Each structure stands twice: as C-alpha cells, then as structure tokens.
Amino acid sequence: MATALGRGSLPLFTFKGIKVRLHWTFLALPAYIIFSDLSEGQPWSAIGTELLMVAIVFMCVVLHEFGHALTAKRYGVGTRDITLLPIGGVASLERMPEEPRQEFWITLAGPLVNVAIAVIALVVMAILGLTSLVTDLLLGGAGWTSMLAFLFAVNVGLFLFNLIPAFPMDGGRLLRSLLAMRLGREKATRIATTLGRILAVLFAGYGIMAGQPFTVLIGVFVYMAAGAEARQVQRIELLRGVTVAQVMRTRFWSLQARSTVRQAVDDLLAGGDTAALVLDGSVPHGVVDRTMLMAAVEAGRMDSPISELPPRSVPMVRSTDNARVAADHMAEQSYVLLPVMEEDRLVGVIDLANVQEVLGLRKAMEASKRT
Ligand SMILES: [Zn+2]
Structure with missing residues (x-):
C-alpha cells in the first residue's frame, strides 16, 4: 500500500x-x-x-x-x-x-x-x-x-x-x-x-x-x-516460530550475471517467475525483475549483460532465520526475492508470494484438524 x-x-x-x-x-x-x-x-x-x-x-x-x-x-x-x-x-x-x-x-x-x-x-x-x-x-x-x-x-x-x-x-x-x-x-x-x-x-x-x-x-x-x-x-x-528453511523455495529462477537481457527475457517468457536471482558463479549478486527487464528492452539494451542493468543488490538470509522477521523486512523494503544461505552455500530463495502460499496451506491444514 x-x-x-x-x-x-x-x-x-x-x-x-x-x-x-x-x-x-x-x-x-x-x-x-x-x-x-x-x-x-x-x-x-x-x-x-x-x-x-x-x-x-x-x-x-x-x-x-x-x-x-x-x-x-x-x-x-x-x-x-x-x-x-x-x-x-x-x-x-x-x-x-x-x-x-x-x-x-x-x-x-x-x-x-x-x-x-x-x-x-x-x-x-x-x-x-x-x-x-x-x-x-x-x-x-x-x-x-x-x-x-x-x-x-x-x-x-x-x-x-x-x-x-x-x-x-x-x-x-x-x-x-x-x-x-x-x-x-x-x-x-x-x-x-x-x-x-x-x-x-x-x-x-x-x-x-x-x-x-x-x-x-x-x-x-x-x-x-x-x-x-x-x-x-x-x-x-x-509465522510465529517458523524458520526461513520451512517457507523457502528450492526451485527458482536464476541467471548468471554475464547472460544477456535477451536470454533473461526468453527465460521470463518460458517460465512462470517474474523475478530472478542473479548469480556470479554460485554467489548471489542481486535480483532482477520483470519491470527492470522490460525497461532494458525499451532502452534497446537487449544484448547488455545482466550485471550492467544493474541487478538490485539484496541482503542474504540464513535458512535458520525467523521467517516472520525475514517476511516483515521484505515487505518493508519491498524486496521480491531474497537468497537463502546455509553456511556459504545457496540453498533456496524466499519470496513473499510463496510465503503466502505456505500460510494458506498451514491455515487449510489447521482447519482440517478442527473438523
Ligand atoms: Zn490519524
């Protein structure tokens, strides 16, 4: 809002x-x-x-x-x-x-x-x-x-x-x-x-x-x-007492920083996701979303590498972090996607829409317990 x-x-x-x-x-x-x-x-x-x-x-x-x-x-x-x-x-x-x-x-x-x-x-x-x-x-x-x-x-x-x-x-x-x-x-x-x-x-x-x-x-x-x-x-x-690991997505859209806007747009059209995690090798580098890609297309930058857009830099969260704290932080700063790390390894992403899905599921399960 x-x-x-x-x-x-x-x-x-x-x-x-x-x-x-x-x-x-x-x-x-x-x-x-x-x-x-x-x-x-x-x-x-x-x-x-x-x-x-x-x-x-x-x-x-x-x-x-x-x-x-x-x-x-x-x-x-x-x-x-x-x-x-x-x-x-x-x-x-x-x-x-x-x-x-x-x-x-x-x-x-x-x-x-x-x-x-x-x-x-x-x-x-x-x-x-x-x-x-x-x-x-x-x-x-x-x-x-x-x-x-x-x-x-x-x-x-x-x-x-x-x-x-x-x-x-x-x-x-x-x-x-x-x-x-x-x-x-x-x-x-x-x-x-x-x-x-x-x-x-x-x-x-x-x-x-x-x-x-x-x-x-x-x-x-x-x-x-x-x-x-x-x-x-x-x-x-x-989300009280729920960890990031319990609400993260392990399947998600990622792009290498050197890939071009053209490749990213092809991916965008082929898949269902609207935001991608940009990686430098296996290290998270930032996030690009549909709006940023469209702006790049409009500016005629189809062949620019993603790293030059540049992607929005985002903080990393740990899989053991509290999901509620992470979700509040995302809503406050309007982050669509954050990389989830375990030690130094990328294990997934957290996105608010998915958190919402998980919550819907938990609610439905609670309701089924009651009946
Ligand atoms: Zn007032």
Missing part, C-alpha cells in the same frame, strides 16, 4: 526527514469543488474561499499525521512519507509496533494534535473577544474571528471523525490496541477489522444515498485497508 502510494505523487516539502507528498488523485478534490460550484453558478470569489478552506483543512491533516510520525520516531519507528489523498492523509510508518501500548500512543498522538489546535484557536478567540471592540475598529477583527472559529470547528471535526472505530482509521487502531492488551493481537485485529468493514459498508452506503462521492471513497478505502492489515497480522501469527 505504502509503496503503491509513493508512485504518482508530488513531493511538497520535507520536515524532520519526513517527505510530505500530494497524491495525484488529490487533484480530484479541487476539481470536484470547482466543477460543482460552477454548475451551481457560484462566483469565483466564493470558490476561492472554499479552496482556501480546503487548504486549511489539509494543513491540519498534515499536522495530525506528523503527530503520528513523530511519536512513532520516539519508539524508533521511521516514517517513509506522509501522503495526502483527497479523503485525508496517510503516514506510511515502516511498521506498527506490536506492543499495544506503543500503538495506542502513536495512534492517539494524531487526534491529540487536532485537540491542541482547537484549544489554541479557542484561546486566541477568547483573547480577541476581550479586545474585539479595539480589533474590530483597527483591523477588522471579524474576519480573524470567523477564521479562528473555522479552525476550531475543523479540528473538532477531524478529532471526532478520526475516532470513528473503523479500523484501520485511528479510532479502530485505538480499539485494537486496547483489545490487544487483553485478548492478544490476532483476536483483537479480527474484531477491529470486522467492525471496520461493517462501518466501511455503512459509510459507502450513506455516501451513495446522500450523493457524497468522497464518503463512498472513504468506505472503499477503509474496507480494503482493513483487509490488508488483517492479512498482515495473520501472517505474523502463522
């Missing part, structure tokens, strides 16, 4: 080492506002005000996401980037800590930022209220007061909206972390994702009935994200 969002987005700025990006679909929001306002015959000045209000809302959203990201940093968890979508912001944390207490605080920090902004707006309004006579006369304070009132309302709204317990929205995450303290993470996730999916369907249904396309989108987004999280947690649970 996070890596998919990284593509097709416009970098806005970087703060504390965290990039803030605007996803291209974000443009649908101003486009929708302008289009619907124009069709209602609104003047451009009103449209401008509305766009300014959207900009203020999203500034508050960015601060909210930094609340998550900077709290995560305190627990040693990095954030890849913060991406703005038309339906809100997403902070792509490298991982969510399994410790429920840490997840609780990282999650709560976002909505708390909105509380802080709302309180500040309220305090400033109160101060301005006391001196409103003076400011009205000197500065035209009414504009400022309505701006502050808007800021207050927006942040109260963002606070309440994010606390809706539709996992993986903040409220759902808080619920999961609280449940996990008592029930364990897997069961907690199952309850939270089920509730999240029910609420997502209600969101989408309401959006369709009320003619609000962005509410429908939020529903679809939450529904899909809940499923992805549930699968990830299931992977964690099913």
